[in-house]
Amino acid sequence: MKVSLVLPSAYSMRGDVRATLNLASALARRHEVEVISVRRQKEKPFFPVGSNVTMRSVVDVRPGVRHLLPRGQVRTEVALWRVLRGLKCDVLITTRPALGVQAARHAPREVLRIAREWARPAVPAPVKRLYPRLNAVVTATESAQEEWTRLLEGGPAVHSVQDALPAGPWARSRMDNRIVAAGGRWVPAKAYDRLIKAFAIVADKRPDWRLRLYGGGPEERRLRTLVRELDLHNHVYFMGTTPDLAGEFAKASIVANTSRGEDQSMTVLEAMGCGVPVVAFEGARGPTEFVATGYNGVLVPEPDMPESGTMSEADLQLFAAALLALIDDERRRRSLAAGALDTALRHSADEVAEQWEKLITELR
Numbered sequence: 001m002k003v004s005l006v007l008p009s010a011y012s013m014r015g016d017v018r019a020t021l022n023l024a025s026a027l028a029r030r031h032e033v034e035v036i037s038v039r040r041q042k043e044k045p046f047f048p049v050g051s052n053v054t055m056r057s058v059v060d061v062r063p064g065v066r067h068l069l070p071r072g073q074v075r076t077e078v079a080l081w082r083v084l085r086g087l088k089c090d091v092l093i094t095t096r097p098a099l100g101v102q103a104a105r106h107a108p109r110e111v112l113r114i115a116r117e118w119a120r121p122a123v124p125a126p127v128k129r130l131y132p133r134l135n136a137v138v139t140a141t142e143s144a145q146e147e148w149t150r151l152l153e154g155g156p157a158v159h160s161v162q163d164a165l166p167a168g169p170w171a172r173s174r175m176d177n178r179i180v181a182a183g184g185r186w187v188p189a190k191a192y193d194r195l196i197k198a199f200a201i202v203a204d205k206r207p208d209w210r211l212r213l214y215g216g217g218p219e220e221r222r223l224r225t226l227v228r229e230l231d232l233h234n235h236v237y238f239m240g241t242t243p244d245l246a247g248e249f250a251k252a253s254i255v256a257n258t259s260r261g262e263d264q265s266m267t268v269l270e271a272m273g274c275g276v277p278v279v280a281f282e283g284a285r286g287p288t289e290f291v292a293t294g295y296n297g298v299l300v301p302e303p304d305m306p307e308s309g310t311m312s313e314a315d316l317q318l319f320a321a322a323l324l325a326l327i328d329d330e331r332r333r334r335s336l337a338a339g340a341l342d343t344a345l346r347h348s349a350d351e352v353a354e355q356w357e358k359l360i361t362e363l364r
Contacts, residue, residue, distance in 0.1 A: 001360070002032040002089040004116050005116075006099050010037035011239055013046045013216070014184065015266035016118055019140070021164035022093055026164055026349035027356065034089070038080055038099070045272075047243050048166070058083050077314060081106050083136040093138075100137075104130040108229030112363055113122050114138055117148060124151060129157050129195055141289040159359055163266060164352035165344060170273040171250035172341075174332055176248060178209045179321060181252035183245045184259075186217030193219075194319070196226050196236060201320035203235040210257075211236045214248055219283065233320055250274040254326055257287050258319070265290065273344040278338035279322050287290035296339035298322045 005024050007017060020035070028050050032169055035049065040057035049055070058079045079296050084092075084106040091112045094100045107113050113134045121127045128277050131137065132155045139145045145160040150249035180199065184190050192213060199211045213223070213236065220238070227236045245267065247256055255271035258281035268287050280287035283302025291297040300322045311358060326333050345351070 003027055003091045003093065004034050004036055004089040004095045005095065006036045006038065006096050006103070008275070009039045009098070010035050011040055011042040011045050012259065015184065019049045020116070020264050021045065021047050022164040022166050022349055022358065023352060024053045025167065026051045027075060027235065038076065043153060048310070052073060053310040071309060083169035083191060087111055090144045092182045097127050097360065101126045101130050102136065104133040105288065112360065114128035118144065120147060120151070128152065128155070138359070141292045161355045161359060162347055162352060163269060164349045165269055165347045166246065167349045170344070171247045173250045173252060173274050173276045173337065175253050175275070175330070175337055177251055177253055179212055179252040180209060180254045180256050181214065181249050182256045183249070186215050186219040186223060187262055191258045192223050193226055193262050194316070195256050196223060196230065196232065197314045197320040198258070198323065199236060200230045200232055201317060202323050205324060209327060212239050212248070214239045214245055216241045216243055230268065246274055249276055252276055254279060254323065256280070256323065259287070269344065269347050272340035273347070275341045276336040277326065277333060277340055279319070281319070281328065290343060292339070296336055297345045299324065
């Protein structure tokens with residue numbers, strides 16, 4: 001079986017890219033797999049991908065590469081149409097609503113066409129109109145499955161298959177480092193400002209603990225300014241980007257997630273794969289799907305946010321208290337770590353690949 005997976009860019013640092021490359025690598029152990037990147041802006045993907053996965057791009061925008069067509073969005077769309085119409089594969093998996101719409105329009109009908117989705121489409125009209133041409137939609141969480149089923153009422157069947165962690169063995173935390181870690185893109189939706197403010201409370205009570213932030217993005221300057229204003233330069237460290245976030249999480253004893261309503265949460269799964277408990281807000285969809293208080297982490301009640309988007313001091317105290325409770329109870333941390341590892345096993349690359357293979361067989 002030949003499987004083609006399409007990404008806007010297989011070379012960017014995003015959780016959905018990480019999950020897709022993990023799936024591609026797992027499927028490639030038994031099938032012919034290619035990853036089609038609409039744009040290629042770098043020499044190598046940010047995240048590792050199996051050596052038996054074929055990589056190709058629709059538009060190569062690396063410096064120094066000759067461009068045969070005019071630059072711009074129209075050029076990219078025309079090139080994508082050509083690739084989709086000429087596909088010679090058994091299964092096509094898209095990874096964004098915009099790509100799913102193009103697959104519905106242009107991919108050969110004999111190809112099994114599946115849209116892999118994490119969040120609601122920003123513009124639902126073309127999705128409602130064209131997704132009935134697809135064979136299936138697959139979400140990463142059950143709550144997203146319910147949402148897409150309502151959106152596509154009368155359309156293709158919506159299934160749920162969880163994201164895949166990288167192939168093991170996974171690095172494992174010793175749970176003895178006084179480190180809280182967090183990772184991902186530094187964008188407003190991830191709400192790292194909430195984490196930094198909460199950690200200021202932690203640092204005041206447990207000054208021997210440190211917060212490590214992994215990633216990069218447009219919020220970096222504002223977050224660094226916040227650290228200076230709170231005088232946390234000896235407690236909060238900006239660690240930069242890394243393709244091995246799980247390996248860095250394995251150096252921590254707690255992973256924190258303060259996202260606002262996040263749909264896809266690879267960082268939560270990667271933390272659990274390292275045997276690290278997660279503290280998160282229960283209103284964030286990704287963490288809520290995977291974190292169970294008392295089993296593999298702690299869910300903190302989501303505050304009612306005012307229009308300003310700023311958390312109250314009481315809400316910051318609540319998140320800080322959850323961190324401090326784990327900091328002060330090593331036995332509980334280790335118990336939650338065991339639950340985290342057990343959760344991660346259900347997301348192993350082989351397990352998830354088997355679920356996809358079963359679904360594809362049923363659809364065909």
